[in-house]
Amino acid sequence: MERSRHPGWAVVGAVAAGGAIGTLLRWLLVAPVPESGSPVAGWISLGLVNLTGSFLLGLLAAISSRRTLPRWLVAGLGVGVLGAYTSLSAVVLAATVAPAFGITGFIQTGSPGGITLIAALTGTLLALAAGAALGTACAAAGLRLGGWSSGLDSDTSGSSGGQR
Secondary structure (H helix, E strand, O other): OOOOOOOOHHHHHHHHHHHHHHHHHHHHHHOOOOOOOOOHHHHHHHHHHHHHHHHHHHHHHHHHHHOOOOHHHHHHHHHHHHHHHOOOHHHHHHHHHHHHOOHHHHHHHOOOOHHHHHHHHHHHHHHHHHHHHHHHHHHHHHHHHOOOOOOOOOOOOOOOOOOO
């Protein structure tokens, strides 16, 4: 008998509820940041949200690899809460960066702002690279704190008996 591809209504409901909670948590953390006209405050709050989310996703992965947790709980916390908590970063980043560098005027009017556009794109790529590196480090820290082991540390015989 073939297994159904539908994840089950408990999983779907947990992800939906978790998504609402994660979105609310993100808004509660980012909304109080004062608008100073500089994108730095927004970038800092965005970075903190994404780095804490990466850490917590790593921690959840480690804990769920060591303990048997209900599928709906892992999906609700991981995909739902933490997925919503760490999403929309590109939209927020673009909305923050574009006005600060005058990109919206360049795009709308076709004005000669090539240097501004190149500087903004370079800054965005550097921010994304730094975010990826720091996010990976935070996820690794969460995995380590949660006691996750790849099985490579303790299994030197080449057998597949290690934890995953």
